[in-house]
Amino acid sequence: MTVTPHSGSQPSGSRRPAASPAETAEAIRRGDRRALARAITLIESTRADHRAMAEELLAELLPHTGNSIRIGISGVPGVGKSTFIEAFGLHVIGQGHKVAVLAVDPSSQRTGGSILGDKTRMEELTRNTSAFIRPSPSGGTLGGVARRTREAMLACEAAGYDVVIVETVGVGQSETAVSDMVDLFMLLLLPGGGDELQGIKKGIVELADLIVVNKADGALVNAARHAVAEYRHALALLRSPSKDWKVPVLTCSAATRIGVPEVWETIGKYRSTLSATGALDVRRAEQARAWMWSEIAETLTDAFRHHPAVRADLATAEYAVTHAETTPTVAARALLEKFLGRSR
Amino acid sequence: MTVTPHSGSQPSGSRRPAASPAETAEAIRRGDRRALARAITLIESTRADHRAMAEELLAELLPHTGNSIRIGISGVPGVGKSTFIEAFGLHVIGQGHKVAVLAVDPSSQRTGGSILGDKTRMEELTRNTSAFIRPSPSGGTLGGVARRTREAMLACEAAGYDVVIVETVGVGQSETAVSDMVDLFMLLLLPGGGDELQGIKKGIVELADLIVVNKADGALVNAARHAVAEYRHALALLRSPSKDWKVPVLTCSAATRIGVPEVWETIGKYRSTLSATGALDVRRAEQARAWMWSEIAETLTDAFRHHPAVRADLATAEYAVTHAETTPTVAARALLEKFLGRSR
Numbered sequence: 001m002t003v004t005p006h007s008g009s010q011p012s013g014s015r016r017p018a019a020s021p022a023e024t025a026e027a028i029r030r031g032d033r034r035a036l037a038r039a040i041t042l043i044e045s046t047r048a049d050h051r052a053m054a055e056e057l058l059a060e061l062l063p064h065t066g067n068s069i070r071i072g073i074s075g076v077p078g079v080g081k082s083t084f085i086e087a088f089g090l091h092v093i094g095q096g097h098k099v100a101v102l103a104v105d106p107s108s109q110r111t112g113g114s115i116l117g118d119k120t121r122m123e124e125l126t127r128n129t130s131a132f133i134r135p136s137p138s139g140g141t142l143g144g145v146a147r148r149t150r151e152a153m154l155a156c157e158a159a160g161y162d163v164v165i166v167e168t169v170g171v172g173q174s175e176t177a178v179s180d181m182v183d184l185f186m187l188l189l190l191p192g193g194g195d196e197l198q199g200i201k202k203g204i205v206e207l208a209d210l211i212v213v214n215k216a217d218g219a220l221v222n223a224a225r226h227a228v229a230e231y232r233h234a235l236a237l238l239r240s241p242s243k244d245w246k247v248p249v250l251t252c253s254a255a256t257r258i259g260v261p262e263v264w265e266t267i268g269k270y271r272s273t274l275s276a277t278g279a280l281d282v283r284r285a286e287q288a289r290a291w292m293w294s295e296i297a298e299t300l301t302d303a304f305r306h307h308p309a310v311r312a313d314l315a316t317a318e319y320a321v322t323h324a325e326t327t328p329t330v331a332a333r334a335l336l337e338k339f340l341g342r343s344r
Numbered sequence: 345m346t347v348t349p350h351s352g353s354q355p356s357g358s359r360r361p362a363a364s365p366a367e368t369a370e371a372i373r374r375g376d377r378r379a380l381a382r383a384i385t386l387i388e389s390t391r392a393d394h395r396a397m398a399e400e401l402l403a404e405l406l407p408h409t410g411n412s413i414r415i416g417i418s419g420v421p422g423v424g425k426s427t428f429i430e431a432f433g434l435h436v437i438g439q440g441h442k443v444a445v446l447a448v449d450p451s452s453q454r455t456g457g458s459i460l461g462d463k464t465r466m467e468e469l470t471r472n473t474s475a476f477i478r479p480s481p482s483g484g485t486l487g488g489v490a491r492r493t494r495e496a497m498l499a500c501e502a503a504g505y506d507v508v509i510v511e512t513v514g515v516g517q518s519e520t521a522v523s524d525m526v527d528l529f530m531l532l533l534l535p536g537g538g539d540e541l542q543g544i545k546k547g548i549v550e551l552a553d554l555i556v557v558n559k560a561d562g563a564l565v566n567a568a569r570h571a572v573a574e575y576r577h578a579l580a581l582l583r584s585p586s587k588d589w590k591v592p593v594l595t596c597s598a599a600t601r602i603g604v605p606e607v608w609e610t611i612g613k614y615r616s617t618l619s620a621t622g623a624l625d626v627r628r629a630e631q632a633r634a635w636m637w638s639e640i641a642e643t644l645t646d647a648f649r650h651h652p653a654v655r656a657d658l659a660t661a662e663y664a665v666t667h668a669e670t671t672p673t674v675a676a677r678a679l680l681e682k683f684l685g686r687s688r
Contacts, residue, residue, distance in 0.1 A: 055671070055673065055674050055677075058671050058673075058674070059670070059671075059674065062668060062669070062670070062671065065668065066668055147673060150672075151671065151673065154671070203547055203550050205582050206547050206550065230581055231581070233577075233578070234577070234578040234581045234582050237574055237575070237578045238549050238578050238579075238582055284668075285666035285667075286666075288665045288666050288668065288672050289662055289665055289666050289672075291665075291672035291673075292661070292662070292665045292672035292675050292676045293645075293676075295672055295673055295676035295677075296645070296648065296676045296679065296680060297641055297644070297645060299676065299680050299684075300641070300644040300645065300648060300680075300683075301637075301640070301641060301644065303684060304640060304644060317636070318633055318636070321632045321633055321635075321636045322629035322630075322632050322633050323629075324406065324409065324410055324628075324632065325406070326403070326406070327399070327402050327403075327406065327495065327498070328494075328632050328633075328635035328636035328639055329399065329402075329491060329495065329635075329639055330399050330402070330403070331636050332636045332637075332639035332640045332643065333399075333639075333643075335640065336640060336643050336644075339644075340643075340647060
């Protein structure tokens with residue numbers, strides 16, 4: 001961990017004169033990890049003055065972003081995500097890269113802990129000077145958490161991390177949010193047929209650009225091989241293959257590190273294939289446009305919900321609509337007239 | 345066809361005094377098919393006065409809606425949707441039901457024809473007095489088409505049609521819209537392995553509550569059986585089974601009508617199973633709530649897009665965002681300030 005709770009909670013610390021956004025950006029680009037950690041804390045803050053500073057800082061950093069491969073990793077608890085990320089991260093660092101690990105976990109508010117908050121996880125990677133690990137900010141809506149992670153990703157890129165991993169748990173809506181911010185979305189699965197997919201929500205498998213069956217070691221080697229064959233078959237049957245990329249199903253054992261280099265090689269192939277066709281640039285441009293529109297929609301809906309007249313009638317409207325006492329169209333129009341202040 | 349282009353284009357026709365919403369509602373409930381056809385034309389109109397009349401009419405009809413089983417049917421062109429709907433509709437009518445067929449086809453604007461517009465389709469069903477067939481309204485956004493179809497569905501229910509089929513083509517986003525308005529979403533597939541899924545968009549299979557392999561006749565009987573086994577296996581592997589319902593994969597031959605009664609029986613089982621657990625009521629209530637919120641979001645986004653200051657800057661903002669010249673957050677905030685008229 002490179003950020004202590006103390007420095008982390010004081011993005012505009014009172015002990016020293018606040019650095020200007022340009023100075024902070026310069027420090028981040030120089031590789032100052034404390035500056036990067038403080039910047040992310042600033043990005044995560046909901047205070048209006050911090051928000052304004054974060055935006056100024058991001059504007060400074062923006063020309064130096066975009067040079068990483070952005071990898072989303074998901075899988076249900078127990079699949080060995082931390083062990084995999086540690087093994088994978090160390091391998092990638094061994095190839096001369098710098099690795100940042102971020103997390104999206106909107107559930108951390110409820111569980112009281114973030115998925116990267118446990119400091120005993122990824123011990124070796126945490127100590128490595130080419131790695132930067134940042135726990136999930138706790139609290140907030142998925143939209144809020146996702147925005148902060150996207151912006152933190154940009155800060156990491158400006159700091160020279162050329163492999164950015166965004167981790168999420170395989171049980172909620174956060175998978176869609178993560179797949180919408182990365183170049184490649186990887187799903188980690190356990191060996192043993194379809195049973196372990198029970199915990200994975202509908203549609204998550206279809207988001208995957210790469211499937212890796214982990215724990216393919218010891219007594220599970222054969223089960224893993226069998227699982228790979230089954231998933232390949234099922235994917236071929238149920239997914240429209242992209243003309244640019246056929247989703248591979250690989251095995252690995254994060255514990256013994258067997259198969260981990262092959263995962264990195266496959267990601268390299270993915271990157272070169274999709275860069276060559278321009279598909280990767282298109283994906284990033286589409287993600288940025290969708291991000292802008294989701295911010296707009298979220299802010300508009302928020303403003304709508306908090307409008308006094310709407311607030312007063314919303315519960316009644318939802319009751320009437322769900323009990324078929326009025327049509328959704330009529331209920332929506334009545335609320336909208338209060339908000340927009342005119343008949344539409 | 346029960347509506348002629350002429351009467352259809354004159355919902356508030358000048359040849360006779362316009363009926364009041366209460367009178368029209370009464371005529372619809374009596375089973376007057378011309379009144380129903382005119383009501384749907386009114387619902388499809390975008391004129392503000394028609395819209396107001398449609399809403400009054402729907403308010404009159406609403407207490408008499410909800411008594412049908414709402415079935416969505418999708419499948420790529422060539423799967424035999426019309427033949428299936430004709431065979432299925434006639435069978436269901438033979439069981440003493442009244443069947444309405446609506447269509448959602450946002451692509452009809454581009455292709456210049458609606459998917460139910462071809463009058464040579466479903467000839468026998470069209471002539472049956474217990475059937476009401478309505479082509480897709482052409483033009484408009486998916487949201488607009490979907491809203492009109494939802495409201496037309498309510499009018500059909502008030503007219504005593506207790507089986508409402510909503511047809512859509514299996515190639516666009518309309519499947520999600522249709523699955524969001526029906527009790528059961530059925531996907532029609534061709535025999536022959538995974539090849540025919542090429543044309544089906546990612547995620548559509550996961551929307552299905554029932555899969556039917558059509559054209560299981562003649563030389564294709566064995567291919568169809570094989571396809572069923574494969575789909576069952578793949579679904580078991582890739583889908584989290586619902587505790588209330590395991591998605592069946594059936595075969596049928598719409599041309600010879602073999603297997604069609606079994607499809608109707610399975611729908612009956614689905615309905616009784618999900619009614620018993622209350623899941624069907626929950627689904628409808630959730631659909632109504634989601635419909636209200638999507639109308640709200642769509643209207644807000646529309647108002648936003650058409651705001652003069654937003655309009656002036658939108659193209660520049662999208663360019664800057666997709667070319668990584670500004671962050672989506674900053675671009676969104678700048679546009680939102682213009683629309684909401686204050687700093688947020």
